[in-house]
Amino acid sequence: MNEVEKPPKLVLYGGVAVFILISVAAFIWFAWSMFSLAVQVIALSSIISLDKGALYFFGVSLGLGGVSVFMVVELYLGKPPSEKFGKFIGRWAISGLVIMLIVPHFVHYSLDSYLMKKQYSICEKASHAWLHARTIVYMKNQADCDAIE
Secondary structure (H helix, E strand, O other), X not given: OOOOOOOOHHHHHHHHHHHHHHHHHHHHHHHHHHHHHXXXXXXXXXXXXXXXXXXXXXXXXXXXXXXXXXXXXXXXXXXXXOHHHHHHHHHHHHHHHHHHHHHHHHHHHHHHHHHHHOOOEEOOOOOEEEOOEEXXXXXXXXXXXXXXX
């Protein structure tokens, strides 16, 4: 019987490290964006910026975090984890994907509804989008938006 050749340890541990770093970085970006948004909304700042792209990273961090945990456990044990654990991590990663698709739209529409009741309007001149990542800028004073060139 032929044994499958294992990749070098540098590749194994490097791959796990990359997954962990991306997961942590995605969560930090999401957390910072939410903190910044919360501060602006609580203070009812004259300009409120929603980075919808950062909201996708919450799901990314959960999904990649689950995969990272699975990889760390597999490397630590030296054999594949139990089927029950594998199913749990699989559901965790899939829930990260679902959260990635739901949370940005939920936060956007909830915030939009709240700010419209507070007499804010979207400033299209200050807002921008790239692919699915969109930054939406709400302004209390429409004259400030009109002054942007």
